[in-house]
Amino acid sequence: MTEVPxxxxxxxxxxxxxxxxxxxLEVMGRTCLGIVASEPSSAMGLSYIGDDAAAFxxxxxxxxxxxxxxxxPGQGVPGTALRRRVYETYIARGFRFPPLIGRGVILAPxxxxxxxxxxxxxxxLQPGVQLGRNALANTGARIDHDTVIADHAxxxxxAILCGGVAIGVGAYVGAGAVVLQxxxxxxxxxxxxxxxxxxxxEAGGFVGRP
Amino acid sequence: MTEVPxxxxxxxxxxxxxxxxxxxLEVMGRTCLGIVASEPSSAMGLSYIGDDAAAFxxxxxxxxxxxxxxxxPGQGVPGTALRRRVYETYIARGFRFPPLIGRGVILAPxxxxxxxxxxxxxxxLQPGVQLGRNALANTGARIDHDTVIADHAxxxxxAILCGGVAIGVGAYVGAGAVVLQxxxxxxxxxxxxxxxxxxxxEAGGFVGRP
Amino acid sequence: MTEVPxxxxxxxxxxxxxxxxxxxLEVMGRTCLGIVASEPSSAMGLSYIGDDAAAFxxxxxxxxxxxxxxxxPGQGVPGTALRRRVYETYIARGFRFPPLIGRGVILAPxxxxxxxxxxxxxxxLQPGVQLGRNALANTGARIDHDTVIADHAxxxxxAILCGGVAIGVGAYVGAGAVVLQxxxxxxxxxxxxxxxxxxxxEAGGFVGRP
Numbered sequence: 001m002t003e004v005p006x007x008x009x010x011x012x013x014x015x016x017x018x019x020x021x022x023x024x025l026e027v028m029g030r031t032c033l034g035i036v037a038s039e040p041s042s043a044m045g046l047s048y049i050g051d052d053a054a055a056f057x058x059x060x061x062x063x064x065x066x067x068x069x070x071x072x073p074g075q076g077v078p079g080t081a082l083r084r085r086v087y088e089t090y091i092a093r094g095f096r097f098p099p100l101i102g103r104g105v106i107l108a109p110x111x112x113x114x115x116x117x118x119x120x121x122x123x124x125l126q127p128g129v130q131l132g133r134n135a136l137a138n139t140g141a142r143i144d145h146d147t148v149i150a151d152h153a154x155x156x157x158x159a160i161l162c163g164g165v166a167i168g169v170g171a172y173v174g175a176g177a178v179v180l181q182x183x184x185x186x187x188x189x190x191x192x193x194x195x196x197x198x199x200x201x202e203a204g205g206f207v208g209r210p
Numbered sequence: 211m212t213e214v215p216x217x218x219x220x221x222x223x224x225x226x227x228x229x230x231x232x233x234x235l236e237v238m239g240r241t242c243l244g245i246v247a248s249e250p251s252s253a254m255g256l257s258y259i260g261d262d263a264a265a266f267x268x269x270x271x272x273x274x275x276x277x278x279x280x281x282x283p284g285q286g287v288p289g290t291a292l293r294r295r296v297y298e299t300y301i302a303r304g305f306r307f308p309p310l311i312g313r314g315v316i317l318a319p320x321x322x323x324x325x326x327x328x329x330x331x332x333x334x335l336q337p338g339v340q341l342g343r344n345a346l347a348n349t350g351a352r353i354d355h356d357t358v359i360a361d362h363a364x365x366x367x368x369a370i371l372c373g374g375v376a377i378g379v380g381a382y383v384g385a386g387a388v389v390l391q392x393x394x395x396x397x398x399x400x401x402x403x404x405x406x407x408x409x410x411x412e413a414g415g416f417v418g419r420p
Numbered sequence: 421m422t423e424v425p426x427x428x429x430x431x432x433x434x435x436x437x438x439x440x441x442x443x444x445l446e447v448m449g450r451t452c453l454g455i456v457a458s459e460p461s462s463a464m465g466l467s468y469i470g471d472d473a474a475a476f477x478x479x480x481x482x483x484x485x486x487x488x489x490x491x492x493p494g495q496g497v498p499g500t501a502l503r504r505r506v507y508e509t510y511i512a513r514g515f516r517f518p519p520l521i522g523r524g525v526i527l528a529p530x531x532x533x534x535x536x537x538x539x540x541x542x543x544x545l546q547p548g549v550q551l552g553r554n555a556l557a558n559t560g561a562r563i564d565h566d567t568v569i570a571d572h573a574x575x576x577x578x579a580i581l582c583g584g585v586a587i588g589v590g591a592y593v594g595a596g597a598v599v600l601q602x603x604x605x606x607x608x609x610x611x612x613x614x615x616x617x618x619x620x621x622e623a624g625g626f627v628g629r630p
Contacts, residue, residue, distance in 0.1 A: 144559050331526050
């Protein structure tokens with residue numbers, strides 16, 4: 001028997017970021033269909049659907065989903081790869097990811113949010129900002145005018161991107177990091193938590209603290 | 211003659227943080243009964259009650275109070291000891307400290323605020339956050355999911371606590387400091403302003419800038 | 421023929437900060453008369469007035485204006501000089517600069533904003549804060565109680581000024597920088613992005629990252 005997709009959203013992940021995403025969905029008036037995770041999870045009082053394979057069996061036509069996986073990089077290793085892979089797997093299975101806008105977010109009217117973009121509580125996106133597919137602006141991030149964030153990139157809690165910054169596909173900017181005006185961060189590059197990127201960073205590059 | 215406690219709140223302290231706390235009380239629709247301070251203060255147009263001893267004479271049955279003392283640590287010395295001592299002295303005298311929630315604060319619905327917890331203007335507390343008794347999340351602090359802050363701890367202005375952080379009793383996290391995901395800061399430890407805590411810190415420990 | 425000044429505001433500058441200022445004006449219900457810039461600009465769908473000389477010819481009696489120039493300092497060189505010069509030139513020509521308050525700004529009731537002061541989206545100004553003429557508190561800056569910011573000073577995105585700080589005329593505090601409680605930053609001094617000012621800085625001084 002094939003279930004008909006509903007307006008409720010499938011929540012992928014059962015950990016901390018999933019709780020944040022669930023709260024975001026509630027703020028948006030959306031309900032959660034259940035949790036997909038490799039381990040059973042009941043932390044949020046939601047039904048446990050099973051793992052990815054179980055989700056694909058149960059919803060063969062896809063439906064709406066939200067990615068509740070966070071990502072923590074090691075030294076020079078972006079934590080964005082897992083989120084990207086999971087996102088693309090679900091897209092290939094017919095799922096769609098609505099953009100998410102959390103509590104107290106400040107959005108200029110011309111901000112562009114692609115599918116699956118997540119703007120978490122208290123983040124600020126100024127005029128001309130673009131957030132790519134499955135890109136994440138985490139809690140209280142401040143993203144200034146004309147900054148463009150490519151697909152799958154993650155901007156950590158409280159990070160500061162000055163005006164006209166470019167963040168490459170899958171790049172990671174850690175908590176509280178600063179990227180100065182006009183600086184370009186290459187694909188899959190990492191700016192460590194608390195670091196300051198004062199010049200362009202090549203693809204796969206790493207900016208640490210002094 | 212014994213005064214009957216009122217719904218107005220006794221403000222302990224007459225300096226800068228007291229002004230912030232008074233503003234917070236006004237946002238919450240509470241009025242101030244007067245100021246308790248070691249030196250007469252009229253900066254806020256409130257009546258001066260006297261010092262602690264005078265307050266205890268005048269309100270022998272206690273009442274509601276709010277702690278308006280900030281705290282600035284030295285090298286490795288937490289600034290939380292004074293706030294803790296004053297709080298506990300008033301508790302022993304029958305005073306109660308309602309939790310305070312300031313202007314533009316973002317609180318997830320399941321956040322737990324203990325007695326005397328202070329969430330100052332613009333702070334963000336994500337799902338699962340707990341703020342202990344007399345703990346302080348100062349101006350614009352960003353506290354991510356599942357972080358637990360123990361009694362009497364102080365989180366400075368604009369500090370960033372990632373998800374799943376644990377802050378010990380009386381610990382101090384300075385302005386703009388970052389504590390990475392899952393890191394545990396021991397009791398009475400200090401993370402200096404602008405520092406990044408990347409691993410656990412022992413009780414009484416100190417994390418400086420590089 | 422002399423145009424009569426209108427309630428619409430002349431926007432000086434056609435780049436990124438001008439877009440932010442225009443968004444701020446819209447939030448405040450003000451409309452833009454057009455853009456003054458050295459190069460023709462149509463990025464915002466506003467009419468191009470011409471350069472400064474053209475503006476002075478067209479509005480010989482002055483009118484209301486808003487300064488849309490940002491400022492990026494080099495090593496030790498404040499970026500505030502240009503903004504100051506342009507502001508003073510327009511003042512001398514009879515223009516007035518209303519204070520600007522952006523989206524989601526948190527202002528204590530007793531905050532004082534002088535003419536031309538700009539409080540950009542998400543900034544927090546606590547009780548007792550004063551922002552001088554043509555001073556700028558950029559995106560998400562957090563300015564704690566009793567801090568006084570003198571004329572023409574710039575506080576960068578996400579910068580943190582603790583309580584009782586004094587910022588001198590034309591000083592520049594970079595993105596994400598922290599100025600500790602009670603510290604005085606002299607006129608035309610620069611605190612680099614991400615730096616922490618722990619003690620007073622002399623006029624024209626520079627605080628870098630460690």
